[in-house]
Amino acid sequence: MVSQTVAPRRQPECKLDFHVERRPHLLIVGIRGEASFDQAEVISAKLLRVPLDACSLVVLDLAELTLLSSLVMGALVEYRRGVGRRGVEVRLANVQGPVWLELELAGLWNLFEPMDLE
Numbered sequence: 001m002v003s004q005t006v007a008p009r010r011q012p013e014c015k016l017d018f019h020v021e022r023r024p025h026l027l028i029v030g031i032r033g034e035a036s037f038d039q040a041e042v043i044s045a046k047l048l049r050v051p052l053d054a055c056s057l058v059v060l061d062l063a064e065l066t067l068l069s070s071l072v073m074g075a076l077v078e079y080r081r082g083v084g085r086r087g088v089e090v091r092l093a094n095v096q097g098p099v100w101l102e103l104e105l106a107g108l109w110n111l112f113e114p115m116d117l118e
């Protein structure tokens with residue numbers, strides 16, 4: 001009998017930068033770079049590692065995000081759904097034109113209420 005070996009799965013390289021800022025009952029996660037399809041697992045893992053503590057609101061600051069693939073959109077929707085079960089709201093801030101258009105074309109803009117961080 002011949003057994004097949006499966007090569008270990010490579011972890012995707014992180015091409016994004018994350019910055020976390022905590023405020024009372026608010027968590028701001030800045031995401032910078034290009035969120036291409038290969039970054040969906042990366043963004044999911046990074047967001048899930050950020051402790052929510054007593055936050056009731058997570059704001060994803062996308063001011064420096066230049067690309068948002070459909071797989072990453074799915075990861076953001078899953079994150080929103082997961083933390084929403086725990087009573088935490090997720091909003092978007094500083095969304096640039098091309099990223100806004102991608103969200104709108106996918107019909108997802110209405111899932112994430114925009115927020116002004118100023």
